[in-house]
Amino acid sequence: MSTTVAKISAIQDEMAKTQKNKATSYHLGQLKAKLAKLRRELIEPKSSGGGPGIGFDVAKTGVASVGFVGFPSVGKSTLIRPYSGTESEAAAYEFTTLTTVPGSLKMNGAAIQILDLPGIIEGAKDGKGRGRQVIAVARTCNLIFIVLDVLKPLNDLKVLTNELEGVGIRLNKKPPNITIKQRERGGLSVTHTVPLTNIDQDEIRAVCSEYRLNSATISIHEPDCTIDQVLDVLEGNRVYIPAVFVLNKIDAISIEELDLLYKIPHSVPISSKQWLNIEELLEVMWDKLALVRVYTKPKGKAPDYTEPVVLRTGKSTVGHFAE
Numbered sequence: 001m002s003t004t005v006a007k008i009s010a011i012q013d014e015m016a017k018t019q020k021n022k023a024t025s026y027h028l029g030q031l032k033a034k035l036a037k038l039r040r041e042l043i044e045p046k047s048s049g050g051g052p053g054i055g056f057d058v059a060k061t062g063v064a065s066v067g068f069v070g071f072p073s074v075g076k077s078t079l080i081r082p083y084s085g086t087e088s089e090a091a092a093y094e095f096t097t098l099t100t101v102p103g104s105l106k107m108n109g110a111a112i113q114i115l116d117l118p119g120i121i122e123g124a125k126d127g128k129g130r131g132r133q134v135i136a137v138a139r140t141c142n143l144i145f146i147v148l149d150v151l152k153p154l155n156d157l158k159v160l161t162n163e164l165e166g167v168g169i170r171l172n173k174k175p176p177n178i179t180i181k182q183r184e185r186g187g188l189s190v191t192h193t194v195p196l197t198n199i200d201q202d203e204i205r206a207v208c209s210e211y212r213l214n215s216a217t218i219s220i221h222e223p224d225c226t227i228d229q230v231l232d233v234l235e236g237n238r239v240y241i242p243a244v245f246v247l248n249k250i251d252a253i254s255i256e257e258l259d260l261l262y263k264i265p266h267s268v269p270i271s272s273k274q275w276l277n278i279e280e281l282l283e284v285m286w287d288k289l290a291l292v293r294v295y296t297k298p299k300g301k302a303p304d305y306t307e308p309v310v311l312r313t314g315k316s317t318v319g320h321f322a323e
């Protein structure tokens, strides 16, 4: 494992040293492809079974699950405590939470599982602390709460997003509109219906060569598509998960500072200690989970509005309902 991490950092060093221009784009494409292949080894470790492991792997309950990801002591457990049957401990020292602590809340008739997770630190994806187990749980959630300390939200958000991106989790993004069809012969052909502003044909060629894709049609319909998005399609194991950036501890800042925080997209400022703005957080959670309520109507009787069946959008066909 450490050799994979070492190889990754060697490639990153080389990329940092290489200036991006026409003459280097093939080489940079090769490096990016090599990096993506190495990162795959971190997502699917050969040694272990691949799951999160003891203390982390909890049974899924309810219609959807929300995972709490954040640095230590940002207040994840304080927020989940009222919902967790077993009391997730919250305390002033870092790494208070050491395993996945499940809780549950009921909203609009739906049971939603919430998962308190240990704090993660930079380098988590490469095996620091319990980061890899935490991220493995996050990969399986329907929504991720990135819990941040209001005093330094932006830098921490960048680091955490990078940790999750590094293992194939894409937050608040859609799968790129790119199709790659392998063919018997005919070489590579790249077609696009949008201008290619961030990508070079040489980069695409280099990447395809690394993936031994000699004959293929690559159709790009994704505006401002990047080589990383092409790699996402080639790798195929990406997960696209909605996320809410929970800016905690607003009790510690002024109203003026709070106004600025509202400009951060996908964010909800709260105080878990003083229970401020939790209602807005729950509403945003509900919207992001995109749950649909279905009311049953017994034949010849009025519909039953008290006990809706809740389904996830995209999984709300009559078949899913019958299940």
Ligand SMILES: Nc1nc2c(ncn2[C@@H]2O[C@H](COP(=O)(O)OP(=O)(O)OP(=O)(O)O)[C@@H](O)[C@H]2O)c(=O)[nH]1
Pocket (backbone or CB within 6 Å): 070, 071, 072, 073, 074, 075, 076, 077, 078, 079, 089, 090, 091, 092, 093, 094, 095, 096, 097, 098, 117, 118, 119, 120, 248, 249, 250, 251, 252, 270, 271, 272, 273, 274
């Ligand atoms: N001022 C303030 N303090 C808070 C708030 N929420 C949590 N804290 C404090 O922050 C400290 C850490 O809280 P925890 O809930 O244990 O944080 P955590 O993110 O679960 O920490 P780990 O499990 O160690 O990763 C505790 O001392 C809490 O009382 C808040 O909204 N405002």
Ligand SMILES: [K+]
Pocket (backbone or CB within 6 Å): 072, 073, 074, 090, 091, 092, 093, 094, 095, 096, 097
């Ligand atoms: K703590």
Ligand SMILES: [Mg+2]
Pocket (backbone or CB within 6 Å): 076, 077, 078, 089, 090, 096, 097, 116, 117, 118, 119
């Ligand atoms: Mg905790």
